[in-house]
Amino acid sequence: MNDLVPVIPATPVSPLRQRLIDDMTMRHFSRETQRNYVRDVGRFAAFLGRPPDTATSEDLRRFQVEQREAGMPIPTMNSVVSALRFFFTHTLDRPDLARRLVRMKQMRKLPVVLSRDEVVRLLGATTCLKHQAALSVAYGAGLRVGEVAMLKVRDVDSERMLLRVERGKGGQYRNAMLPADLLTLLRQWWKLGREQGVMHHDGWLFPGLHAMKPISTRQLHRIVVEAAQAAGIAKRVSPHTLRHSFATHLLEDGIDIRIIQALLGHAKLENTAFYTRVATRTMHAVTSPLDKLGMFLPSEGTPPG
Template sequence: MRIRLRAKRYSIRTETIYLAWIRRFILANDKRHPKDMGAPELERFLSMLAVEGNVAASTQNQALSAMLFLYREVLNIQLPWMESMVRAKRPQRVPTVLSCGEVQRILAQMDGRPWLLASLLYGSGLRLMECLRLRVKDTDFARNEITVRGGKGAKDRRTVLPASLVEPLQREVERAHLMHQEDVAAGFGEAVLPHALARKYPNAAREFGWQFVFPAPKRSVDPRGGVERRHHFDDGVLSRALKRACGKAGIVKPVSAHTLRHSFATHLLEAGYDIRTVQELLGHSDVATTQIYTHVLNRGAGGVLSPLDRQAMDIRTLNLAPPVGPKAPVS
């Protein structure tokens, strides 16, 4: 299963999650081999997740995806019941969006590298891992652009680099340069390269351009290759810093790193930017995905004037006093 996932170039996180679901599926069926099981066992397992585990629809669908990958890609079993599996219907959720004032209050409670990461997520609309995996060569300070390599769906794109973040980001690059020089002097300094570039360009891994803009404070062993190298900054540190900042700022909304990306898109659309431009900056394949922000093009409930407020405006315009209370019933 692991070999097949890596051959299909699935991410390390997907690999870990899929293997965990397969393990749970086997243990839930008394350690029987998956080739000896079929639709009844899989349906029972998914139902158990929904009824006993009370998991979300997305979690149930994730488990189903892991099972389908196992049977199709690993066991090479094409069974009729696999095509008839119905995925759980995911509810339509409205994304959590912060106001400009709330974003500023949160950023004011942060400092150091977490502040810069959070500012970049909001200022450029990056996904969390896109930000953490940013390479030095993909930051263009002259054009105020960031190039996202291998984003969601294995797509490249360009997005804006806020002018206010150029100077602190340059300092971060200088800091990464010093750390890289120390690693090279210690006999390390190789960055992980995508696909087979390490074989095609043997010296590229040690070049500074391929290093992460936000390197980890310590070197670690790569779980896939067993090579000791400096990985990117830990996303858990940013998540904890965001949680602390929200508490200090008095923000009660559920805020994550992705909330800053939601706010980036919403605020651009509210400022009048074309939705196609925002779609390209976010890297969405379908404009329908971008339309969830601002609750679609008509600006949603925030852009509607309630008839009660309209009546109050008409009353003020006519300089009439508002009624004190309900009218007496007519006999």
Template sequence: MTSLRLRMMEDMQVRNLSRHTQDSYLLQVSQFARHFAKSPALLGPEDIHAYQVYLTNEKKLAPRSVQVTVAALRFLYRVTLGLDWDFDRIIPCPKAPKTLAVILSPEEVLHFLGCIESFKHQAILTTCYAAGLRISEATRLKPEAIDRQRMVLRVEQGKGQKDRYVMLSARLLEVLTDYWRAVRPTGTWMFPGAVAGEPISTSAVDATCRQAHRMSKLSKPVTPHSLRHAFAVHLLPAGHFKFLRVWSVKFLHPRGRTRDC
């Protein structure tokens, strides 16, 4: 590990950046250095400009992807290297177009969830939809996060490293209860992963999501985050979900599940 990388890690740690942000910034800076085969400390504004042109024109990265690189390089040069640059000019941040998300209908959500083979992954992605959670939040749920008395889920250290409560519908409680009784997970996490003591990885759930999307033959894109978007749209003033009205099959049950794909 280089001294510059170690110093950047320490700078992020003392500022209490999330682990996800730290890993992302280190990856972006590593790719930047690898592109030029030089330490970033030896690279300047012209190199940064050339790299941004490369990411945009050759790699064809979307503006939001380039924004992550910009944030990482700004942190490196402003904080770790302590340079007094005009960062808006030297490392400009591309403007991302504002588009409307493609929203799945309640029936499409139901169809997609029914195409997931794994009971565990089915429960995780149902939680993303029924509670509006990010995939990183759903995978890191703990059993004690379920508050049956108040019918809420406690989300610990979500985006922005903030704790919060989200609504827990009776149907989602039933799903999580069925999952718990069938799988009997041990340890800290509701959804343990392959590594002892760690929750299931988001990449594993993403892979399952892609496979289920192929099986479902839905034309609309489906990701864990699109399920979160669907939650926001389908939520009714009374606090119920449209999809619950059509959920009449024995869905998410370890035995005798009805599938339609």
């Protein structure tokens, strides 16, 4: 499966939809993004009751107002805005309409982060070497779940100790770190996968149920949830939790935030800086100016805590 292959609906494709698909394919949008954009533009067309290329600024305003009044979640509303902005800017060459779309502000929740002990327990609770290797890549290299799924065997560069991420967010290419212990684990998985007949030099690093297709992101999500339950971890865990934990643990170890930004593939430093809010070891390493005043030293016999 190639995630750059355009989405081909079962029904005949209209020229306008095909043009949208071609525009996304040309920009190396992932298969999932293409599917979502086609769906969201179709949602607007259904609201409009006529082809979306006939829309006016007032149509867009009414559409967003009705979405909000219907109680549509803010992340979903913003996803629709992204799809429509692309459609009007690139497919229709109507940036004037794209500017009429409003993104909703959303309070960003603190990410769930596992302690190092919890990571050890989670990885140890996986049911097979393939699953352990896949989750170890997510944590050890800080990859997104889609990036883990789309890795191929040839993306493992043991000479430079890098993982080549060719299908990152927004179609971006980058290099991720390849820790020595992770390479050892991947070599074990390669040997076992070859014995099982599911691993090939030009194949997927983590094949799905069919060796010619990669593991699905849904399956990776199920794997991490089941491993967390088996490990007795009560936190709400997803594959992205391992990426959050990777970034937070690096920050706590004193790694420069710009290096972490590059490892994560973040376009904006502010996205990486968000992890300073959950890096507890970094916070504990800071001495409060109140403590430096020395006004409230404990007296003898005062119990701690």
